[in-house]
Amino acid sequence: MAPLEHYLILSAALFTLGVVGVVVRRNAIVVFLCIELMLNGANLAFVAYGSFLDSLDGQLIVFFVMAVAAAEAAIGLAIVVLIYRNRESTDVDDVNLLKL
Amino acid sequence: MLTSILLLPLAGVLVNLLFGWRRGEKFAGWVATGAMGLAFLAAAWGFLSLLGLPPGQRALRSFLFEWIPVGGLQVKASFLLDPLSSVMALVVTGVGFLIHLYSVGYMHGDRGAVRYFIYLNLFSFSMLTLVLGDNFLVLFVGWEAVGLCSYLLIGFWHERDSAAEAGKKAFVVNRVGDFCFLIALFLVFSHFGSLDFGVVLPQAAATLGAGSAAATLICLLLFAGATGKSAQIPLYVWLPDAMEGPTPVSALIHAATMVTAGVYMVARMSALFALSPLAMGVVATIGALTLLLAGSIAVAQNDIKRVLAYSTVSQLGYMFLAAGVGAYTAAIFHLVTHAFFKALLFLGSGSVIHALHGEQDIRRMGGLRAGLPVTSWTFTVGGLAIAGIFPFAGFFSKDAILFAAMTSPHGGLLFWLAGAAGAFMTAFYMFRLIFKTFHGRCSLPIEQQARLHESPRVMLLPLQALAALSIAGGWMGLPLIRGADFFGDFLGPVFGKGAGAHHEVVLEVAMMAVSLAVALLGIFMAYNFYIRGQGAGAAYGRRWPRLYRLLLNKYYVDELYDGLIVQPIKRASIWAWRAFEDGLVDAAVNGAGAAVEAAGGAVRRLQTGYVKSYAVAMLAGAFAILVYLTVRGG
Numbered sequence: 001m002a003p004l005e006h007y008l009i010l011s012a013a014l015f016t017l018g019v020v021g022v023v024v025r026r027n028a029i030v031v032f033l034c035i036e037l038m039l040n041g042a043n044l045a046f047v048a049y050g051s052f053l054d055s056l057d058g059q060l061i062v063f064f065v066m067a068v069a070a071a072e073a074a075i076g077l078a079i080v081v082l083i084y085r086n087r088e089s090t091d092v093d094d095v096n097l098l099k100l
Numbered sequence: 101m102l103t104s105i106l107l108l109p110l111a112g113v114l115v116n117l118l119f120g121w122r123r124g125e126k127f128a129g130w131v132a133t134g135a136m137g138l139a140f141l142a143a144a145w146g147f148l149s150l151l152g153l154p155p156g157q158r159a160l161r162s163f164l165f166e167w168i169p170v171g172g173l174q175v176k177a178s179f180l181l182d183p184l185s186s187v188m189a190l191v192v193t194g195v196g197f198l199i200h201l202y203s204v205g206y207m208h209g210d211r212g213a214v215r216y217f218i219y220l221n222l223f224s225f226s227m228l229t230l231v232l233g234d235n236f237l238v239l240f241v242g243w244e245a246v247g248l249c250s251y252l253l254i255g256f257w258h259e260r261d262s263a264a265e266a267g268k269k270a271f272v273v274n275r276v277g278d279f280c281f282l283i284a285l286f287l288v289f290s291h292f293g294s295l296d297f298g299v300v301l302p303q304a305a306a307t308l309g310a311g312s313a314a315a316t317l318i319c320l321l322l323f324a325g326a327t328g329k330s331a332q333i334p335l336y337v338w339l340p341d342a343m344e345g346p347t348p349v350s351a352l353i354h355a356a357t358m359v360t361a362g363v364y365m366v367a368r369m370s371a372l373f374a375l376s377p378l379a380m381g382v383v384a385t386i387g388a389l390t391l392l393l394a395g396s397i398a399v400a401q402n403d404i405k406r407v408l409a410y411s412t413v414s415q416l417g418y419m420f421l422a423a424g425v426g427a428y429t430a431a432i433f434h435l436v437t438h439a440f441f442k443a444l445l446f447l448g449s450g451s452v453i454h455a456l457h458g459e460q461d462i463r464r465m466g467g468l469r470a471g472l473p474v475t476s477w478t479f480t481v482g483g484l485a486i487a488g489i490f491p492f493a494g495f496f497s498k499d500a501i502l503f504a505a506m507t508s509p510h511g512g513l514l515f516w517l518a519g520a521a522g523a524f525m526t527a528f529y530m531f532r533l534i535f536k537t538f539h540g541r542c543s544l545p546i547e548q549q550a551r552l553h554e555s556p557r558v559m560l561l562p563l564q565a566l567a568a569l570s571i572a573g574g575w576m577g578l579p580l581i582r583g584a585d586f587f588g589d590f591l592g593p594v595f596g597k598g599a600g601a602h603h604e605v606v607l608e609v610a611m612m613a614v615s616l617a618v619a620l621l622g623i624f625m626a627y628n629f630y631i632r633g634q635g636a637g638a639a640y641g642r643r644w645p646r647l648y649r650l651l652l653n654k655y656y657v658d659e660l661y662d663g664l665i666v667q668p669i670k671r672a673s674i675w676a677w678r679a680f681e682d683g684l685v686d687a688a689v690n691g692a693g694a695a696v697e698a699a700g701g702a703v704r705r706l707q708t709g710y711v712k713s714y715a716v717a718m719l720a721g722a723f724a725i726l727v728y729l730t731v732r733g734g
Contacts, residue, residue, distance in 0.1 A: 023715055026712075
């Protein structure tokens with residue numbers, strides 16, 4: 001079995017890819033995908049620790065995260081659809097009503 | 101049973117409020133009139149049951165409920181029927197009933213007739229509360245409520261600017277008096293610890309002491325309240341303008357009842373006024389001055405209702421003159437007869453105005469006797485009564501006042517002279533009005549003359565009834581025949597006097613003859629000026645143009661008040677508006693807003709509105725926390 005570090009490095013890489021995507025990309029759907037990437041990076045770290053420590057706690061938390069991610073996907077995509085209807089664009093930089 | 105006197109008009113208000121709008125003008129008019137008729141019967145019943153009691157104990161009290169039980173202040177909603185309030189209640193309900201009846205005809209076809217009858221009944225209820233109240237506060241409630249109804253009815257045709265303005269003027273001028281009245285109530289409470297008539301008035305002498313400063317102050321403040329409500333110098337200016345209201349309102353409120361509330365109040369407080377000779381002197385002097393001032397203004401006015409309005413102010417002056425010399429019985433006697441003949445005169449003028457479709461200028465009238473026979477003779481009866489011609493009602497009451505002004509310990513020759521001069525002016529302006537309106541050549545356009553018609557029966561009936569009262573109303577107070585002065589004997593105990601005061605018959609007959617001669621002289625001069633020598637009156641006006649203009653413009657008192665009081669207050673208000681409202685209050689509010697806005701402007705760069713910058717901020721925050729935990733943990 002591969003050592004724990006490998007899992008953790010992969011997890012960190014996924015998470016970092018997600019972060020960079022959220023910050024850099026403009027398309028709301030891509031930003032959304034990147035958030036999923038971050039969540040799954042974190043999930044990988046949880047299950048890796050769970051497996052190495054012989055504990056079910058890690059898997060338990062992953063189930064929670066997946067449930068939340070599913071709910072978030074439903075609401076998030078609905079918001080994206082509405083933004084597109086209103087603004088004819090999915091560019092997050094166009095959603096700036098809070099600005100004066 | 102006592103409370104039913106005042107609850108009946110209130111019931112009329114409620115019925116008309118609930119059903120009057122839908123059932124229409126006719127229904128509302130008869131409900132209101134019926135309520136007043138029943139109230140009159142109740143008042144008559146109360147009067148008869150008072151007569152059944154021995155003279156010293158004539159007082160019926162009715163306790164409704166504890167109104168304000170707060171600490172030391174115990175105010176009951178209770179009512180008192182004694183000879184004084186019984187006379188007032190009879191006048192209010194009796195004359196009020198006739199005027200309601202007249203209104204059914206007069207207001208026919210007016211869009212606001214239902215509203216009118218609701219106001220009129222509400223006024224009757226308030227006025228009865230005023231005269232029947234058994235303590236200062238119930239009286240004050242009635243006092244304020246009649247002021248409100250007066251405001252509502254003066255401004256009844258509020259589409260007309262002048263009517264709305266007149267209502268406002270009446271209300272504001274009355275506030276000045278009401279304010280003084282209220283302070284007097286505070287003083288009474290602080291000295292007596294109670295506001296009940298039954299507590300305060302009997303103890304007045306013992307608590308305050310005769311001639312004390314407190315008694316004088318209370319009495320002067322009470323009288324200041326009366327000058328507002330009863331249109332005396334200096335607060336009389338609202339009454340002539342109040343003629344903007346419908347004519348029956350002028351008859352009921354601004355001639356027969358409400359404006360006499362001040363006289364009633366002074367008479368009711370006679371125990372207090374007895375303690376202060378100074379206040380009595382002020383009352384009598386103001387009364388005498390008012391009767392001369394208003395009487396002389398009435399001589400030169402050309403609006404039929406304004407002549408009557410100034411005449412009312414002048415007659416109220418007589419009543420205060422009487423009250424001021426301690427002749428309260430004479431004051432109330434004149435109040436009653438005045439209610440009869442002045443209501444008659446106003447209703448008669450309303451009948452004229454009705455027939456001429458709103459014309460009020462006597463210069464455009466004349467010769468109306470042929471077209472309006474009933475109005476003409478009833479109006480003449482009213483004129484004879486107010487001029488004090490024997491044996492009409494005004495003769496007896498005016499004679500009683502003149503006699504008291506001369507012989508009372510507080511009176512004097514000057515007061516009598518003022519009263520006699522007033523009697524001359526009264527006779528002159530009244531008959532000037534009668535001659536110019538009903539006699540001589542008709543100056544109306546021909547087509548209007550042809551359409552001239554007498555008012556409907558429902559309006560003539562009250563005129564005839566009031567004419568009968570104006571003839572016979574004075575006979576209940578015959579001064580010379582001992583035992584026939586029913587009025588004086590009935591009211592006497594209220595003012596702490598024994599029945600049947602001694603009269604010096606020779607002096608009284610001589611004074612009667614003088615006042616009668618003076619009145620006849622006034623009528624004769626009016627006849628000379630306006631009937632025999634056509635235009636002689638105008639010639640005198642041209643000979644003394646200054647005097648004429650002074651009288652025509654009412655001594656410029658309105659202009660004086662405008663310059664001395666109204667305009668400075670307006671300017672001060674505008675200044676306060678600019679300085680405080682704009683400079684202080686608005687500045688503070690706007691300044692607070694501007695400060696928040698400036699602070700917001702300084703930090704608003706943090707909010708870029710870009711989702712990504714928020715994400716970066718969150719990330720940086722999470723990273724910072726992570727670093728902190730790692731460093732601390734290591």
